[in-house]
Structures are given as C-alpha cells and as structure tokens.
Amino acid sequence: MLCRYPYLVIAVVFALSACTSNYSEQTIKPIRSTERLNDIWDNHYRFFIGQPTPTHFSVCHSMSCYKISEVSLDKQDWQEVLALFSKTSSAEEERHTIQQAIGKLEILVGKQIGSQHDLARNQIAYNRYGQMDCIDEATNTSVYLRMLENADVLKWHTTASRTSRGIFQGQAPHNTATIIDTQTQTRYAVDSWFYANGTAPMIIQLDKWMSGWEPESN
Template identity: 25%
Template sequence: MRRLCGIWLAVAALSAQADATVAVCYNYGCAERAQVVFADDELEAADARLRQAGSAAEERALLAGVLGELYRISGERSPVGADRAGNLGDWGVHGRMDCIDHATSTTALLELLAARGSLRYHKVLAPARRSRFLFQHFAAVIEELAPPAPLAEPVKVPDHVGLLLFFCDDPGVFADIPPPPVPPPGNPGAQFAVDSWFVNNGEPAVVLPLADWLNGDGPNVQ
C-alpha cells in the first residue's frame, strides 16, 4: 500500500511540474495580479497550434489566436474575464485591464511560450511605448528570427552519380543531385507589436509591425 501511495505521489508531482503559473495584471497599472495556473494539456494545445506555422508570418497569425485563448482561460480563473477592448467599455469594472496590464501580461505569456520552445520564428522583447499628444500606450513586442532549417528527408544521391564520377570524373553530374530545401521567406530583425488591449477578453490579439503601431496604427478603440 505504501508503495502504491509513493507511486501516486510521484505521478502527481510530475503532473504538477508540467503546469505553469503566470502573473496576470488587472485593475490598471498592475494594481493587482492574479496567479493564473495553466494545465499542461492547455499549454500543449497552444504548442500544437503554433507548430503548424511554416513561416514567421504564419506564426504571428497563429500566435494572435493562441494569446486570445490563454486570456480566455485566464478570464475563467481570475477577474480579467470582465476586461473589454480599450478602457471605456469596462470603466470601473473589477478585472479591467489597461494597456500597462496588457503589455505586462502579454509579455509574460509570450515568455512562457518562448520558454517552452513554442516560438520558432520569434523572440520576445521588452514592451514598447508610444506617445501621442498627452497619451501614452504600451504593448508587448516580438522580433522575427532567421527561419529555422526546414525539416526534410536527407537528400538522396542518385546511384549513377558515384559511378560516373568514378569512371569519368565529370563534375557536371552533381547537377543531378536534388538541391536542399529552401527555407521560407522572412524578414529577420523585423519587430512587431502584440497588443491585446485592443480586443475583448478571449479574442485574438492584434499583431502589426512595430513601426506602424508606433505611428498610431491599430483598431480605433477608446
């Protein structure tokens, strides 16, 4: 019986280690923080979605939805489920989030995904700030990386190549060897704002070039 209890405790400990906790800010300016625990199967689902990306652009599109889902889960386990796009739609509501709350929390979620190896085409940077007149706005930021080497079967050299090289030393025969796979196009070093303040809780985050975001681009919400 003791042995069975020991095995059960070991399994439970391993399961607990697979979960992850993220501090989610709310009530403006990170006045309060909720420790949101994500189960391993929830994070595995996020990983699986992001693994579908075949390029940096595809990863950004998928990432927007993954962040929305992580915020939806956060809203079930903390007051942030009451958060609405902008500041006016949830003014005075417990669980509301301003851009500081979002920039801080979204960066924490991105860092969690990066630590799990889910982001193959981007790295996480510090949040950015833009100023327009008397107003300031913050957002999380990611930077595109050089694309990883594509996964492919080893290049198969036709049987006749070695034979021809042996008998006639003809370097032109190398043209018969299939070329290696070409990595997907990208723009390494390009930076993007990841702004979840623009949307209601649980909706896909807005991802757009950082230069455009700094210039005031994004949905017209207040």
Template identity: 35%
Template sequence: MNCQMRQWFYSLLLGITLLLPLSAQASIADITRIYKQTPKLDAFEICTGGGCAEIKQVALTSDEWKVVTAIFEDQSPNNASDAPLERKHIAEAIGALERVVGAKTGTSTDRAGTFDNSRYPGQLDCNDEAINSTTYMRLMYQHGLIKLHAIESMGTRSYFLFGWPHSTAVIHELASGERYAVDSWFYDNGAPATIVPFAAWKSGYFPADSPIIKGRAAAK
C-alpha cells in the same frame, strides 16, 4: 536597467498616475518582478486592476496548455518563411490564454480599451495587457512554440486616445530584424492580439474594427 527599459518604466509611471483611481496602489517593485519573472505553467503572475494594481497567481493544467500548443501544429520547424504564420499563431495563442486565465482570475469580462469601462469587473488597462502578453509569450518561447521571433522589452508610444501613453508587448523577427507590436488592448478578452509593424503602431495605429472605435462612432 537599460535605456529602453528605463523609458518604459517612466511611461508606465505616468500612465499609472493618469489612469488609476486614487485608491489603487501599484507597486513598481511588483511590476518589475512580474515583468522580469520566468513564468512556469504551474506558477506565474498576472496583472489586473490597471497598472498592475492587483496581482493574481495562476497555474495552467496540461490540458489547458494543449489548447495553446495545438495552435502551432501547422507550422514547419525553424522555417524562416513561416514567420508571418508564427505571428498569427502568437496572436491566436494570446487570445486563447486570455480565455483560460480570464476564467481563473475574473478577467474574462475585460472589455476593449480602458476609458468608460471602470464599471465593468475584471477590467485591464494597456499596461496590464502588455505585461500579461509578454508573460504569455515567454511561456510559448520556453516551450519551443516561438522559434522565429525574439521577445523584447515592452514599447510605449506617447499618445493613444487623448494624449496619454500607451504600452504594448514587442517582438522582432529573427531573420529580418523587423519589430512588431503585440497589442491585446484593442479588443475584448479572448480575441487574438493585434500584431502590426512596430513603426506603424508607434505612429498611432488603431484597428478600424476595434470595439473602441466602433463604440465612439456609434455615440456620435
């Protein structure tokens, strides 16, 4: 396990300890297996329940996958100048896959954020979101949809709302080496993922129109 991966696992363990109910049992062996999986359209695993406390087996039909491939149709093959467009497509495709997978796993009701959402069924935390988004991007890469970016190990920052760790999927642009956070935690299930430069995300980036921010503002 490299240093980057080890750091992520330590942060994940802390996040699981802080965020999960005592009755939830998250196996690091299961998390490791899912994170390292080579997903296939007819067999892959999805994390749910917070810190991957629950694991769902999922398969996609060819028609369901066509919804994803259609998103990338206007992208020129292997044109480095299309990297921003490819990131836009990745964000939209993650949202599309969340809608399809959500209907199969009971996570279509997942709400933005983690806190104050425990009463809602199908809730995911940032660790579930980061692992699942990485799995979705691996499917896209395997099927030749992601050409201008490489998928990295997940990233962690030491704080989000109240000082606890926050995790995200990560990619980097092949031509420039620029790293990007791919974070699907900020919005409800099915919304496009938020893709921003990793340095900005690491410094505490939070989209102003996230339902989490708007909800807190309304409560004041």
C-alpha cells in the same frame, strides 16, 4: 482614445526598456510608477513571478497592475495552446498562431481571475476589477510570449521588451508587448488592448504602431 496613463515616467520606462538586450533572460516586472502608488504597493503589488512557467505565473489586472493574481494552467490546457504551433511553416503563419495562442490564454486566465469580461480599450462596465488597460495588457502579453518562447514553439520570433509610444510623439501614452522576427530583425507590436478578453491581439510592425496606428474599428 488611446490608453491614457497620467504618469509620464511609465512611458519613459517602457521606451528605455526597448534598448536592453537578452530580454528572454530578464525578469518580467510590473511597473511601479510614482510615489502616489506607495500606499497601495504593499497591499496590491504582491510577489510578481518574474520568470513565468505554465504552472506558476502572474498576471496584472484592474487597471495599471492595481491587482496582481497568480495563475496556473493544467497540463491539458497548456498542451492545447502549444498544439496551435504544430503546423506553422513561416514567420507570417507563426504571427497568426501567436494571435490565436494569446487569445486562448486570455480566456483560460480570465476564468481564473475574473477578467473574462474585460472590455476593449479602457471601457468599464461595472467596476474596474478584472478590467485591463494597456499597462496590464502589455505585461500579461509579455508573460504569455515568454512562456511560449521557453516552450520552444517560437521558431521565427523571439520575445522583446514592452515599449511605449506617445511621450515623444505628442500622443497619449500607450504601451505594448513586442516580438522580433529573427530572419528579418523586424520588430512587431503585439497589442491586446484594442479588443475584449479572448480576442486575438493585433500584431503589426512596430514602426507603424509607433506612428499612432490603431484599428479602424473594434
């Protein structure tokens, strides 16, 4: 089952956001989808840090950004993340390193906000607190990618906007963060939703992802 979200405006927003330029200069925002969420906006959509830094950034959790938490990494943890990129020598190697870095960041963040037990996909063990759907995952992965880009460790890729599939393909809506290979201009989905917290996300060419791709097994 894909990451189902009942409000089609979400998918439209993500699809349109893929067309914007200079993404690295834009503010990252959670998506406010419908008037039905107005009653929880003031309580749960507190200030979201749109220009994240390792010492001060926001993450979404508890399904579709129902909760937003502010997080800070200490210098040693952040340097360990950056050190993963010290030996990358090609775009392919960098994508593999991005997978490792995002998995590590999910572990570090999970310990702070209580999402360390986030299960694959939309599984819920006890309650939804800390569990993440594809809206949360796409937003948080975009935050992590932006911080890596701002740290100048991405030599073969640039960050790109979140995007969606499903609304125009007759599939259930599903969302992902993306990156672009600066040499080939190939765009890749960076999808953390398929696996549990701390597991390396899938990075796959966006065209293939848009066709409905998902891993054979978790």
